Amino acid sequence: MTFDEIIDFRASNRKFDPEVPVPVEVIEKALKHATLAPNSSNMQLWEFHWTKSPEAKAKMVEACLSQMAARSAQEMVVFVTRRDLWRKRRQWHLNWIDKDAERIGDPNARSIKLRRKYYGSLMPVFYFNDGFGLMGIFRRVTTFFVGLQRPIVRGEGHAGQRISVHKSCALAAENFMLSCAAQGFHTCPMEGFDAKMVKKQLKLPRGAEVNMVIAVGKGTKEGFWGPRRRVADDEVIFRH
Numbered sequence: 513m514t515f516d517e518i519i520d521f522r523a524s525n526r527k528f529d530p531e532v533p534v535p536v537e538v539i540e541k542a543l544k545h546a547t548l549a550p551n552s553s554n555m556q557l558w559e560f561h562w563t564k565s566p567e568a569k570a571k572m573v574e575a576c577l578s579q580m581a582a583r584s585a586q587e588m589v590v591f592v593t594r595r596d597l598w599r600k601r602r603q604w605h606l607n608w609i610d611k612d613a614e615r616i617g618d619p620n621a622r623s624i625k626l627r628r629k630y631y632g633s634l635m636p637v638f639y640f641n642d643g644f645g646l647m648g649i650f651r652r653v654t655t656f657f658v659g660l661q662r663p664i665v666r667g668e669g670h671a672g673q674r675i676s677v678h679k680s681c682a683l684a685a686e687n688f689m690l691s692c693a694a695q696g697f698h699t700c701p702m703e704g705f706d707a708k709m710v711k712k713q714l715k716l717p718r719g720a721e722v723n724m725v726i727a728v729g730k731g732t733k734e735g736f737w738g739p740r741r742r743v744a745d746d747e748v749i750f751r752h
């Protein structure tokens with residue numbers, strides 16, 4: 513398929529063909545494509561949970577309010593944000609920086625120093641939180657004053673951080689759906705689910721959040737709810 517054809521093919525389907533299973537390799541490949549999505553600072557604060565066993569899938573259908581797309585799905589993957597893993601990912605970057613410094617034989621190379629500063633010093637400022645929200649206030653106030661002098665990424669509290677990880681996770685979800693489409697399978701992204709139930713089923717910790725659940729299968733004609741309508745381009749596309 514050409515890129516145009518893939519974009520066209522990826523339309524939400526809510527009634528998948530029960531006779532057409534999705535080969536394991538299709539999901540494996542789509543998951544790999546999901547991991548290659550662009551994401552904030554390459555921190556990869558996401559997880560993809562494939563409910564593979566019939567028991568796990570049945571529970572997920574229930575958590576997705578037994579909606580048609582879930583009930584008829586051949587496979588389901590849950591996209592999860594993991595803001596709480598920032599320390600682990602930061603360390604992963606720092607380890608790579610050490611290896612790269614060794615490889616090029618210069619621990620003081622400019623690129624090494626810049627990366628070490630970015631992940632060593634800046635990431636904690638961005639992701640660290642205390643229990644009272646004081647760090648968020650500190651970030652907002654300091655960036656407000658710096659912002660009077662020059663452009664700066666405005667500091668945020670919990671809400672801003674949550675938006676950030678959900679943005680990246682949704683891009684991974686889109687990669688996943690386009691990959692399924694390119695391999696001839698339809699999807700339906702869902703936010704109609706009981707997040708508490710999903711988290712319990714997947715044994716996710718408090719810091720994890722469910723971004724969306726994606727149902728996969730071979731779409732049927734009835735599964736497409738009419739033509740794909742969009743508002744006029746001039747309502748959403750602006751050229752400045």
Ligand SMILES: Cc1cc2nc3c(=O)[nH]c(=O)nc-3n(C[C@H](O)[C@H](O)[C@H](O)COP(=O)(O)O)c2cc1C
Pocket residue numbers: 522523524525526579581700701702703704705724740
């Ligand atoms: C974040 C998100 C949540 C969605 N939740 C549901 C859902 O719970 N159930 C459903 O049937 N469709 C759901 N959809 C699918 C949208 O209704 C669909 O993408 C939209 O109508 C545009 O149609 P298209 O995907 O065919 O282009 C969701 C889509 C997104 C991106």
